[in-house]
Amino acid sequence: MKKAFSMIEVVIATGIFCSFCLSFHFLARTALRLLTVSRNNTSMLLNASSELERLKDIPYELLSSDASAAVSEVSPGLKTIEVCSGKIRLFTMRSKF
Numbered sequence: 001m002k003k004a005f006s007m008i009e010v011v012i013a014t015g016i017f018c019s020f021c022l023s024f025h026f027l028a029r030t031a032l033r034l035l036t037v038s039r040n041n042t043s044m045l046l047n048a049s050s051e052l053e054r055l056k057d058i059p060y061e062l063l064s065s066d067a068s069a070a071v072s073e074v075s076p077g078l079k080t081i082e083v084c085s086g087k088i089r090l091f092t093m094r095s096k097f
Contacts, residue, residue, distance in 0.1 A: 079094050
């Protein structure tokens with residue numbers, strides 16, 4: 001006489017397997033969404049950082065606001081520079097001296 005699984009055991013095993021597959025699906029979907037957000041944030045940060053580096057090379061007297069950066073003078077000889085790239089905002093200060 002052959003031993004086999006009963007119908008109840010098969011249904012329970014199938015239910016456990018399906019719940020495992022469903023939870024793995026949601027986990028993978030969430031991980032991919034977070035990976036995309038992280039990639040976009042890194043890209044925006046690199047763009048803003050490279051813009052700040054570009055502004056470092058400009059002489060103090062020639063620093064002025066443009067489409068990519070906002071420059072304002074806090075006090076004589078001290079300017080603040082704000083660079084925005086998407087949701088990322090970087091600030092720095094630059095002294096004349």
